[in-house]
Amino acid sequence: MSGGPLLEVRDLHAWFRLHGGGELHAVQGVSFELEAGERFGLVGESGCGKTTSILAMMGLLPPNASVSGEVRLAGADILAGGEDSVRPHRWTDMAMVFQGAMNALNPVRTVISQIAEPIMLHGGAGSGGGAGRAPRTGRVSRARAASARQRAGELLELVGIPAAAGSRYPHEFSGGMRQRAAIAMALACEPKVLLADEPTTALDVMVQAQIMDLLVRLSEELGLALVLVTHDLPVVAQVCQRAAVMYAGEIVETGTTDALFHDTRHPYTRLLFAATPDLYSDDEVTSIPGTPPRLDRPITGCPFLPRCDSVVARCESERPVLRAVGARQAAASGGAGYLAGQPDGDRGHVAACHRNELVEAIEKESP
Amino acid sequence: MSAIATEVGLAGQVVRSRAGLLRQAILERKAASLGLFIIVLFVVLALAAPVIAPYSTTARTCAVFAPPSAKHWLGCDDGGIDMLSEIISGGRISLVIGFAATLIAMLIGGGVGIVSGYFGRWIDITLMRITDYLLVIPDLAFAMVIADVWGPSLSHVIAVIAILEWATTARIIRAQVMSVKERVYIKRARSIGASHARIIGRHILPQVGPLLMANTVLTVAVAIYLETALAFLGLEDPTTTTWGTILEHAFDRAAVSAGAWWAIVPDGLVITLLIMGCFLLGQAIEDALNPRLRVAHLSARRWALRPLAGRGPDAI
C-alpha cells in the first residue's frame, strides 16, 4: 500500500434531529488517522460522542441522524455517497464489535453458524467485497456453506476458542468467550480496520486481560488497525500506541499514550488521569465537579470551561482549536519519545487548550 | 456549577418521564386523539340521552318499518318506535353494561394478576390454572349456558362479560408485575423492610397502571361486542333497549326481507365506531408503553449526508 494512512477520518460531524424540534450536535469535528497494525484509543466518558463517531464511520446511525466529513479507507472517501458508498465496505473492509456484543448473539443459533453467516453473505477470503458476494436471494450452494463453516472454525481458533466448541449455543459460553465470538464474527470478512466499542467493559479483570491480549495479538499478527473506544484509561494505556481524548463531541487532545500521560497538555486529560485510581500510588483520587455541556445548543468559548481548574481569559470567548503542542523541556518529561513540534496535522501531539498555548508562548520567551 | 442535567441518550432523544409519555402518545398520534374523541362523544351522548332523544322509546310514534324522513331521521323499527331515539337510549344502556363489566373485569383481573405475579409460587400456580381454565372456555358457548341457567337480565349480562374478560387482563398484568418485581428499586424497598402492601401499592401499582388503562380501553371494546352478541343470541332481557337488542329485534322481525336497512345499519355503525375508537386509543397507549412494539427502525429512510460543515451558526 502506498503513502497515505490506512484509515483517515477528517472533520467528522454528526447531528441528531430531536423529538421536539432542534438538533443535537453529537460529534463536532473529529479527525484522526491510523496505519495498518496500529492500535488507537478513543477515550471519553458517557455522552462525549465516541460511540456515535464510530457508528457514523460505519454508516450505522438511525434515520434521524445526519453526518458530514470524510472517512477515507486507503484514500477513498467511503462517506461521500451516503449509505450506498458505505455499504460495500461495511464488514469487508471495516468491521465493528458493538458494545455489549456478547449479549447480542442470536440465542437460537449455534455460535459457528453466526460467524459463518457474514462469510456466506459477503464472500470471505481476500476480497474487498465485490466479487464473491452471494446472490441477493436465498440459496447458498453447499460448497460455499461448507467453506464458510470451515473458515468460521479457523476464526474461532484465532480468537482462542476451540473450533469444536463452535457448535454450542451462546448461552453455553461464558462472558469472555462470547466476547471473543463477537470479535471472531467481526473478523469474518477479513477487514482491515476493527472498531471495538467498550470490548472489555462488562468483563472481569482476568478476562479483560485475555481480551486485551487478544486484540494486541490480532493487530500484530494480522496487521489489523484497531480503534478502541472506551472510558477506561488504563486499558488504552496498555493496549494502544496512540489515543485521542474526547469531550463534548470533540477531541481535546491526541497523542501517543506515553505523551498523554507523561506530557499532558489538556486539563481534562490531566483530571481524567487524576480521577483514575492507581494500585500502587498513594496520590489522592479526585473527581471533576459539574457535568458535560448540553450539545443541543451552540457553545461559546471552551466547552470544558465550567469544570476546568486552569481557566484563562480567552477561554470564555474563543473556542480552542486543536494545535500541535510545542516542545517542552525534554528533561521535564523524562526524555519522552513523543513527536514534538510537528507541523499541523493529526499525527503527533495536539491539544485544544488556550492555557497550554499561553504557557508555551511564555516558555518560548523565557527558556 | 449546574447540578441538574436532562439525560440525553445515544440517539439524541431526551428521556421523558412516563406520565409525559402517555400524554405525548395520545396528543401526538392522530389516531389516538380520534379514538379519545369518539369515546368522549359517545359518553356525552349517552349521558344526555334522556334530554336529546326526540321521541319515546316505549310508545309507538310511527308506522312499522317506516323509512327515514324529516320527522324520523333514521326511520322506525318493527314496533313503530323511532330508530334514532332507540339508538341514543340504547347506547346509554350498552355503555353502562360495557363500562360496568369492564370495571369489574379490571378489578378482578388486575387483582389476580398483581397477587399472582408478586407472590409467585403456589399462589401463582393456583391462580393461573383458574385463569387458564377461563381462557380456554369458548366465550359464546359459556355465555349461552350461563344465560340459560341464570335467566336473562341486565346484571347477569354484566356478570357474564366480566367473568369472560378478567382472565386475559390477569395474564397481561401478571407478566408486567413479574418483570417489575425484579427491578432494583423493589429489592431495595424490600431490604428497607417495606411491607408487601406498601410495595404493591406505592411501587408496583403505578408502574402497572398505564398498562391496566390500555387494557381497560381495549376491554371496553370487547365488552360492547360481547353485549351485542349476547343480545343478538337472545340471551338478554328483550324489554330493555340496547344496541344488541335493537339488532336482535330487527333480524327477528325480518327487517332484511322488508328492506328496512335503517333498522340494522345505523345500529351496526355506532357499535363499530365505538369499538374502533376504543381500539385506536388502546393501541396508542400500548404502543407508547412498549418500546419494543415501535417499528421506526424498520423504516426505509436512512441517515443523511450533509455536504459541507464548519463551526458556527453560518455552517451549512
Add this chain to the structure above:
Amino acid sequence: MTADGVLLEVADLRARYRVRRSIADRVARRPRQWVRAVDGVSFSLRRGEMVALVGESGCGKTTTAQTILRMVEASGGSITVDGRDITALSQRRLRPLRRDIQMVYQDPYESLDPRFRVRQTVAEPLLVHGVGGSRRERDELIAGALERAGLAPASLYLDRYPHELSGGQRQRVAIAAALALDPVLLLADEPVSMLDVSVRAGVLSLLDGLRRDGRLGVMMITHDLSTAAHFADRIAVMYLGRIVEYGPARQVVTDPRHPYTKALLSVVPDRDPRVRRTAQILRGETPNPVAIPSGCRFRPRCPIAEDRCAEVDPRLAPPATEAGGPGPEALPAREVACLLA
C-alpha cells in the same frame, strides 16, 4: 455496640441455591445439586472501618452481602450485627433491626423508583419504620440525609425526578435514602462501577468520609482492586465462595501471598503506558460453583499447585512466613488460605 466496637461479625457463613432438576434428572434419581455461592466466609467490621470484598463475578461477594442483609437465607454460619445474632431471626422480628443495616446498589439508574421524587425516595424508609412524627420532622431528616450525602442545598433536589439527575446524583440520593435511618452498617455493592470515571472519586470520598466521622462502618463490594486499595482499610479477596486472602489493604496489594491475589494484581492495567507488568493470565475462567474442585478450590488454575493441594482444603490462617501477632494499629493480622503461602 460491643466493647471493642465490632459492628459486624460474620463467622463461617454459608448460603446456597438449589439447582433446578429436569425430569430426566428426577427419573434417574440423580442427587440434587447445590450452588454453594457462599461457602464459609468469616470476617469482621468495626465502626469507622471500611472493608472491601473483592473478587470476580461468581465469587459470591454479592451473595454474601445479600445474606448479611437477610434477603437470602443463610444455610450455615452466623451473622452478628452490633452484638445481636440475626442469622435465624424471623422476618418479623428482623424488621426493626433493618434500620441498622442499609445497602446501596450498583445501578443508580435502576435503584430509584422513576415515579418517586427525591423527597419521596428518601422519605420512604422513614415512613416504613415510623420515624419522624410530623411531616416537618421528616422533612428535616430528609434534608439532613441529602446534605450528608453531598446534595446541598437539599431544597434544590427535593422535588426532582430521577431522570432529571445525573448518575452520580442518583447514587447520592440512594446513599441519602440509606442514611435516613442513621444506620450503623452500610453495605455498598459496586457503588461506582456504573458511574463515569470523573464522578467516581466524589462518591467514594463520600463513603470514605461517612465512615471516618465514626458513626458507621462500610462494607464495599467491588471488582476493582485499585479502588479497594485506595479507600478500604482491609481487603478480603474472594474466590468461589471463600475468602482466600484477608488483611490490611496496603499489605494485600503490595505483598500478596495467595497465588490468586498475585495473579489478579498482575493483570490490572496501569494508567502509565511505561509500566508493563508481567500479566499472569490464568487459564480458562472461574469454574461453576456447582462443581467446586476437591481440596483447594483454586487448584485447577493455580500456577504453583502441588499434589497436596488436591487433598487438603486450606483454611484462612496467618501465613506461615509472617512474623505473627497483631499488625500495627491493632488491626488483625492478615490471613491467607493457601498451603504454600
